[in-house]
Amino acid sequence: MRLMLRLAAVLLALIGLSLPALASSRAIVILDASGSMWAQIDGKTRIEIARDTLSQVLSGVPAELELGFMAYGHRTKGDCTDIELMVPPEAGTADRIIGAAMSLNPRGKTPLSAAVRQAAEELKYTEDAATVVLITDGIETCEADPCALASELEAAGIDFTVNVVGFGLSDEEGAAVKCLADNTGGTYISADDESGLKDAIDVAVNDTPPPQPDEPVEEPAVEYNFAPVAYLSEGDDPLVNDGIVWEFAKPNADGTPGEWVRTEYGTAFKGDVEPGDYVVTAKLDYATVTVPVTVIAGEVARPEFMLNAGHITIRPIPSEGAEPDSNAAVFLEFPDANSTTFYGELKTYVPAGETKITVTIGAAELKDAVSVAAGERVTKDIVVGVGHATVNSFYVEGMKVEDGNVFTEIFGAKKDIQGDRKSFGYTYGPEAAFDLMPGDYVAVATFDVAKAEQPFTVKAGEATDVSVPLDAGVLFIDAPGGLWIEVLSGKPDIQGNRTTFSGVYDATSTRTLPAGDYRVRVEYEGDAPDKEADATVTAGERTEIKVE
Structure with missing residues (x-):
């Protein structure tokens, strides 16, 4: 939540940078919708945070601001031309931009350079002042040079500026996109840097000059020789922060995992591994892939793991119009024959193919299935139809x-x-x-x-x-000195036997019985003879008898 609020402040600041020049400039917001936007921060995906943030920010933008919206990577995988101007730059577009952002389904690559160029051309940057606000959680993945592009656009433009929000980028990644801002006189701020956000707000609101950066502090180098990269499918962006578990084992003669060596956690894991041959298994929820890896002294092994997996969200709904039931049991059978049970709404990675689903709500049960392709994300409501x-x-x-x-x-x-x-x-x-x-x-x-x-x-x-x-009443029996009290049917059957309704070892007994006639038998200690009495039970009433 704190990160989301900080991002909102950044976006507001960067959009706000164009406000003093409203009469002569227009702006386009570019939102990264590549596959890596499904990575989570504090249990919430980056795309959800970005959507919510845009909704908050745009509610405060002046209606007269000519603002457009562009996205990339949201329609096809592995396509560097997947760039769409979803809302042309016009006044009063806030609601349309919010709606467009809500419709995005991240899945592709990160052609941020081509998107910035397309936005600049849409804004007629060679004729009018123009501002682009780029929000990205990744670096260029389409063989383009964002730094050279920024210099080119700055030289050709009348008054062209790119402001960049680096959303969850490392310092190294941030440096790769910061030049878009630096080379156009814009501002780069990392959404993870609280002091940087404060500076941006100060620049935007109070018109103060940005502070000079502190002298860089040299950090000790982190040595590693193993830096894996994982993908959901061919053509996807690398996974970023999805909780992969890495299991190292010595290889058997047939290449299968043998003796366990070590386990590491985190998609971004980089570590020092003893040189040698390994079989490394990457596990992401219920999707796994095993790759042979050789680590050589003095070199960095960068193996790639193609999980061939997708992501499913299953919402078990009791009936049409209801919310998901948090107590619903959701049993999953995966294509690789593994299975598991969740409770309530679930979100998980699964092997590509058909996952069989059984949802149980109370005594109600419904079987279904969901098919997911590698790299695909599917949300399915399963309406059980419960009464x-x-x-x-x-x-x-x-x-x-x-x-x-x-x-x-x-x-x-x-x-x-x-x-x-x-x-x-x-x-x-x-x-x-x-x-x-x-x-x-x-x-x-x-x-x-x-x-x-x-x-x-x-x-x-x-x-x-x-x-x-029940058409029943209560019979209370008081038998002073009694040892055993038994209740029998009032009339014997054709063989002369009475049905017994069991009894209690006590001197009193309280029974709930259907309305009708009964025979009560009391046994006593020693040689004292049994005693019997008749009783009639009336529905909805209490009948008391004493047997002496």
């Missing part, structure tokens, strides 16, 4: 069972060939909640001896209240 049922049991209408021991189980309405019904879950207590697929069901409630069922129907996106009438 919600809340089940309560009642002694009689209007008298809810509040006891936590009431047991509720949901079955499918249809029986199989053996006469059984499929269970879709169970729970204890009142307000029993179930997420279910649309269809017909039966709620079966059991409370002590009382048991009843109630059919109901679930519709997608709707909540259904289900009431199960």
